[in-house]
Amino acid sequence: MSVSSALAYAVKHEPRFVDELKSLLRIPSVSTDPAYAGEVRRAAVWIADHLHEIGIDEVQIHATEGHPIVTAAHMHDAQRPTVLVYGHYDVQPPDPLDLWETPPFEPTERGGRLFARGASDDKGQLFMHAKAAESWLRTAGELPVNLKFLIEGEEESGSVHLRPFLEAHQERLAADVALISDTALFAEGLPSIGYGLRGMAYVEVILDGPNRDLHSGVYGGAVENPIHALTRLIAGLHDEQGRVTLSGFYDAVRDLDDEEREAFRSLPFDEAAWKRDIGISAARTEEGYSVLEATCGRPALDVNGIGGGYQGEGAKTVLPSRAGAKISVRLVPDQRPNEVAAMLRRYFTKETPPTMKLTFRDLHGGMPVLVDRSLPAMQAAFRALRDEFGRQPVFIREGGSIPVVADFQEVLGLDTVLMGFGLDSDAIHSPNEHFGLDRFCQGIASSIRFMKEFAATG
């Protein structure tokens, strides 16, 4: 089993790989829009057929109450470790259409980049692993690892049927590690491995005061205004150092270690460009932490929405009966969503004035993720990327959440290697989404190398 043969095969067949990817990209598998349900199903069938064609056996299309889930498995040697590749074949809606330079579902190459909806997110990245498997199978006749695929069609519409599917198919999905390419390089040309994701606790609070909107002239001065109470409570959630004031909030927070902080510092982060991009004059972080540390390695509480009283044009003199807010907390290990939601509940319950009725809703939560960078799979990914890019990869933490990663951990007991080849400039979810063909090839090669490296750790 020679890596170099597999790599050479991939180089040789690149034009065909790109053509095949274009076929997949031509299918408008927009999962949020019921009008595209047939196209979403067509994409599932295309992927299933393709995996079967390249020699992956046990391909199945599973119906759900929503869009189908495709699984595949190539289990040729029980002694070898098993990798579960996750990806999604559905895409974001292409609107606004008039801002696309070429039609979103007519893949077009320009300047070494392939423009199409889904080119980067996630058809292009998902397809790399299929092509890596093909490169091994066509040259060595077998794979260095056992390989499974789990490919869903609802990632862009909330993955609502995925977790029940994991719970129902634990044996079918059993593996040693999960591998996902659905994230971005930290910077162009800088190979990156994600090892941390923030979790989330999302709640809604509503304060009800008087039983109806009151005339502020007749009642103003004697009836506590729900907006006043709510703003006071929200203002009380942070102190002047930008820290969250909830009792016990930081008790479970695993602080960044020196090595991580050093790693954050050495990342090529241009804070001035970052500020310019979002149009702010200054960052505001928890005291003592840099922008990257604060967004990736520290918890953050944000009010995502607030509303109450009159919000139309002009003036209306109402003392409103109700005000409400949506509040989310991004969590880091070892915070737990239910515990943080409970802290919020206690705070609002305690601080709501006696003139108000509190409604507190725990909307949803997700566990934070931190994968041990010394795990064999992580080190295998490190070597694979290093050898492919010719430079040291960086381990990075992400500020957002990828729910499937926490689900893999909780339901399947699987750690995940996040080995993404996107760029923040790929315009995923926007017009003119694209994927660099150089990265497509690097991704295939990295996947080929990873299988070999991971097999060697088994």
Place this chain on the structure above:
Amino acid sequence: MSVSSALAYAVKHEPRFVDELKSLLRIPSVSTDPAYAGEVRRAAVWIADHLHEIGIDEVQIHATEGHPIVTAAHMHDAQRPTVLVYGHYDVQPPDPLDLWETPPFEPTERGGRLFARGASDDKGQLFMHAKAAESWLRTAGELPVNLKFLIEGEEESGSVHLRPFLEAHQERLAADVALISDTALFAEGLPSIGYGLRGMAYVEVILDGPNRDLHSGVYGGAVENPIHALTRLIAGLHDEQGRVTLSGFYDAVRDLDDEEREAFRSLPFDEAAWKRDIGISAARTEEGYSVLEATCGRPALDVNGIGGGYQGEGAKTVLPSRAGAKISVRLVPDQRPNEVAAMLRRYFTKETPPTMKLTFRDLHGGMPVLVDRSLPAMQAAFRALRDEFGRQPVFIREGGSIPVVADFQEVLGLDTVLMGFGLDSDAIHSPNEHFGLDRFCQGIASSIRFMKEFAATG
């Protein structure tokens, strides 16, 4: 000129007076709905014709860019004082129609009450003064005072053309005092004279942070959230004693004097019933002031609306680019709207964090009103009501604003006697609006008496 003859005339002709009022109430003069423009005009013509019929000369219908304004004058003796009666012939929309027990524009008597849209607000109350004038003219052949009418058709839609009209017709409207019956008795059977109204300063503040809504996972923890900043600023507007913290806010506030506070205490106010009605367990006033004092005699700052970020169903993880609020302050003498708006502007300008851009809009304002209770016209009203009701009237202050009263003061230099005969239970602006026929008759008699009493002070 005998009061008793005029009063006897009014008693004798009451059935006809009610019939005439019903004719006026049958006209659906809904000023906010352009579909009713013809009916609004018909009501103006009806009133003008009626004033002419009872012997008021110089009746005129003035076109405006909106609905017409009716003026009339009966100037028979330059030695006598002049009273300007203000009222409005337009009405609120009748919706929701299915909650009316009898149709809103088919006036119906039930249990001594006349049910119809406008019965109390303000056709019924306005018409009392016409009938008082008729009672004098048909018995004494003249009025004790010179009498003018100013009757608009846009009170329920903002009175947008009234102030320019006052400015353009100062001479035509010149008088010694204004008389308005468009308010309520403090309690059933308790004759009440309004001498105070709160003014208003209404502003809007908007905080803009990042140049677009951001992903709260990617940016949360390093970008100041406009909702957080806004809630902090709003929370800072009040202290724990319920006082407004704006620098200098109370400097111009004329505090309630001992006599006024004693008068407030002696009013028959049932705080338990008041709380029950609006569904709150406790009032919250500026420390040291009762509910009535706080709502009628002290300033109050209320946020009338707040909004920012995601307010739909469920969860959206956005760090919003903008948050805004509408804020109004009810003013008491000698606060001035422009000065209080300037205080708010200074506060928000100073406290807005450097990461945000502030937009501050001064939406509108109105002067507070306090009429000297010792004025001849106020004392004349006091005697008129005392003699009619057989008990001591009360002087009351209202928490709301009646812009025309401040306009009369500012444009015409006129004090206003607020002599209203409504009740809070009249359901003005609601289905089944009604006016007690007893109060209709008491209003006519009180107006008859007032003219005589006021003439005697001349």
